[in-house]
Amino acid sequence: MNISHIEHIGIAVNSIDEAIPYYENMLGLKCYAVEEVADQKVKTAFFMVGDTKIELLESTDPEGPIGKFIEKKGPGVHHLAFAVDNVNDSLAELEEKGVRLIDQKARKGAEGLNIGFLHPKSTMGVLTEICGKE
Template identity: 65%
Template sequence: MKPTHIEHIGIAVKDLESSIQFYEEKMGLFCYRVEEVPEQKVKTAFFKIGQTKIELLESTSPDGPVGKFVEKHGEGLHHLAFAVEDLQENLAELEEKEVGLIDRTPRIGAESLNIAFLHPKSTFGVLTELCEQTK
């Protein structure tokens, strides 16, 4: 596996609108996209800094993954995402190397990327996402 770059850093927030306002007014960034991903029970907002993005995540349901995360850990760093080519091949390679996978096959995430998550127990406590541009 050879990631090409950090795709984004995911930050769990309780209130997406006030978080967007903070990043725009206090940090001088521009929110270029807000999107809901119903399958993941989350609403996202994106900011770009160089080649890397910041993704704010607000749960749309308390039983969604981000809702559970915020309930247990509070707001903060949720995941680190790496861009890769041939996501399915990378997942097979990682599974062969006994890395714990949350997703064995890619699924569609925000910005129509193919995504898959690695289990934090295999990545030193960091929820890690792999992302691939759809073709």
């Protein structure tokens, strides 16, 4: 597995419309995309910080993963995502090394990326996403 960089940091928010002004007006970042990923029950907004993105995540369904996260822990950092060459190959390699997977195979995420999540019980408590364009 070849990790090239931190692809993004996912931050759960109650409302993207309320969060975007903080990132734009206070931090001087520019939201360049807002997208809904229906099968993940989430609306996303993206900001570039150098080569890394900040991804805001708003639940579109209280029973979705972000809705449940916010209900349990409140808004805040949700996950850390690493860019890899091939998500399926990386998932297989990590599983062989004993990492517990949430996703056995890559699935489609925001911005057309293929994504796969690793269980935080295997990643020092940090929900970890691997993603790639392949």
